[in-house]
Amino acid sequence: MHQADENRAIQISWLAFAYPCLLFAYIGQAAYISRDPSAYSNPFFNTVPPHMFYPSLVISILAAIVASQALITSTFQLLSQIMHSSYFPHVEMIYTSSKFHGQVYIPIANWLMMIGTVIVTAVYHNVRFIESWHLQSCANAPGRPPDLATPMVFVSFS
Amino acid sequence: MTFITTNLVTLVALIVWRKHPLIVFLIWLPFVTFDGLYLSSSLVKVPNGAWFTLLLGGILASFFSLWRYGKEKQWTSEAMESVRLNDLIISYSESATPKSYSSVRNRADSVANRLFLKLPRYSGAELSIIKGFGIFFDKAGTDLHVPQVYEHFVTKFEAQLSAVVFLHLRALGCPHVTEEERYTVAKTSVKDVYRLTIRYGYNDHVVTPDLGRLVYDEVRKSIIRGTTSGVRPVDATVATGNDTTTLNMNGTTDTAAAAAVTSTPDHDSNEQVADDEKQHHHPSSPTPSPPFKSTSASASATASSKSIALRLKTLDDSYESQTLFLVGKEQLRITHRKGLSGMLERAILALFLFVRDNTRQKVAQLDVPVDKLVEVGFVGLI
Numbered sequence A: 001m002h003q004a005d006e007n008r009a010i011q012i013s014w015l016a017f018a019y020p021c022l023l024f025a026y027i028g029q030a031a032y033i034s035r036d037p038s039a040y041s042n043p044f045f046n047t048v049p050p051h052m053f054y055p056s057l058v059i060s061i062l063a064a065i066v067a068s069q070a071l072i073t074s075t076f077q078l079l080s081q082i083m084h085s086s087y088f089p090h091v092e093m094i095y096t097s098s099k100f101h102g103q104v105y106i107p108i109a110n111w112l113m114m115i116g117t118v119i120v121t122a123v124y125h126n127v128r129f130i131e132s133w134h135l136q137s138c139a140n141a142p143g144r145p146p147d148l149a150t151p152m153v154f155v156s157f158s
Numbered sequence B: 001m002t003f004i005t006t007n008l009v010t011l012v013a014l015i016v017w018r019k020h021p022l023i024v025f026l027i028w029l030p031f032v033t034f035d036g037l038y039l040s041s042s043l044v045k046v047p048n049g050a051w052f053t054l055l056l057g058g059i060l061a062s063f064f065s066l067w068r069y070g071k072e073k074q075w076t077s078e079a080m081e082s083v084r085l086n087d088l089i090i091s092y093s094e095s096a097t098p099k100s101y102s103s104v105r106n107r108a109d110s111v112a113n114r115l116f117l118k119l120p121r122y123s124g125a126e127l128s129i130i131k132g133f134g135i136f137f138d139k140a141g142t143d144l145h146v147p148q149v150y151e152h153f154v155t156k157f158e159a160q161l162s163a164v165v166f167l168h169l170r171a172l173g174c175p176h177v178t179e180e181e182r183y184t185v186a187k188t189s190v191k192d193v194y195r196l197t198i199r200y201g202y203n204d205h206v207v208t209p210d211l212g213r214l215v216y217d218e219v220r221k222s223i224i225r226g227t228t229s230g231v232r233p234v235d236a237t238v239a240t241g242n243d244t245t246t247l248n249m250n251g252t253t254d255t256a257a258a259a260a261v262t263s264t265p266d267h268d269s270n271e272q273v274a275d276d277e278k279q280h281h282h283p284s285s286p287t288p289s290p291p292f293k294s295t296s297a298s299a300s301a302t303a304s305s306k307s308i309a310l311r312l313k314t315l316d317d318s319y320e321s322q323t324l325f326l327v328g329k330e331q332l333r334i335t336h337r338k339g340l341s342g343m344l345e346r347a348i349l350a351l352f353l354f355v356r357d358n359t360r361q362k363v364a365q366l367d368v369p370v371d372k373l374v375e376v377g378f379v380g381l382i
Helices: A003-035 A037-041 A043-047 A053-084 A107-123 A127-131 A146-155 B002-015 B021-081 B148-157 B211-229 B245-261 B268-281 B297-321 B339-359
Strands: B089-093 B113-117 B128-137 B159-171 B183-187 B193-200 B323-333 B373-381
Touching: A003 A037, A003 A043, A037 A043, A043 A053, A053 A107, B002 B021, B021 B148, B021 B323, B021 B339, B021 B373, B128 B148, B128 B211, B128 B297, B148 B159, B148 B323, B148 B373, B159 B211, B159 B297, B183 B211, B193 B211, B211 B297, B211 B323
Parallel strands: B128 B159, B128 B323, B159 B193, B323 B373
Antiparallel strands: B089 B113, B183 B193
């Protein structure tokens, strides 16, 4: 696949699919909260239609897995970039694909992240603490209810 | 998060896209107002746990800056010490050696060209020749300077391996590099010293126990490729990559010499070879001028083909005797600095060196024959 095709695919799928979905979700949540202000405590689960709790739970777990993978991948990617620009010592880096050139895996970064997150989750059982790590909140992000998604990010390493 | 990205885009607009500052400001203002509003409202979370994120970010950022700072110091120190080959070694013929250069006494062999450490920066001593094919790992690969390990080797031992290759390995961010694009060989100002750059992708494995053979083959092929303008087709030499290569080439050189002795009038080219050959067989006569100074084109071609044969012979002999891999290990010592800021600088650099020592690639991990591996340590000042 050529670089230009990839760019085009991302542009179309984001503009035509992801962005409208995002807008619908946010607007729907906002509309619900404007009627029932008490829903603000947990917008995602409080605004899902009746009897839809478990399906939305599944979706939110899946979304959390995707999010955590994205986080890990982007960490490797960022690390490889700062290594190339000499802001970080060179550590072992494994290219995982011969088709997509930028895909890298950095073993030591993976281990460090795993150890770090396990320690933090073990020390602080309080999920609110982890939630408040996000200085500027992702709390309202659809499909990522804070109470569930954030610990999922850390669990799904193993 | 959005606060940061907003400001980053603003910087890009100003610096890269070169938009007018006023336009940028007018677009930036509403965005940053909202972002600032959200950011400040979430500052209440700092005592609850957000301090952890901030702390982590701070630690990472200072580590990155530390590494960059140390690297820049290291580069400055290396740049001051790096030297070009023609500033390091100079070659004189037997008779033309200036008085200021001291020759090795009582040498049995008489070589046409002798190598000296160049004055005034270096001692002016003659380099004795060690039999062997030396592969010096060239970390920087500037194509201008010699690898630091080579400079230290040559100046300290006052010795030169009979054939030398500066090997620069360049990793590219693609899976494979094709055979044609992979190797670049260049001659240098000193005969029998070559530069080889190997470009490789992440699925290519270059550093193998067979690396010596590979380097030898590539240098050899490129010397032969230089014969395209020569009079004698150097056949049978293209078949590299097997054990008969050296034999083949020796065979070719021998035939050439034989042809030169029994030169027949119907082969003009052979006659010229014979002339050249004669000159070479009398060490007392002045050394033949380098090919590029020759007046007649055909004489030049003959001379170059002759010099190619000589180069190949030296290369083959060196490779036959032994192959050495020379790796530099640069230790850095922090120079003395005065005052409080000097102490701080020393502490930062010490931390940098600690990280550097613990993350550097160990020579033991280099997958080349251990008994052929030489690590030359030296100390740089930062």
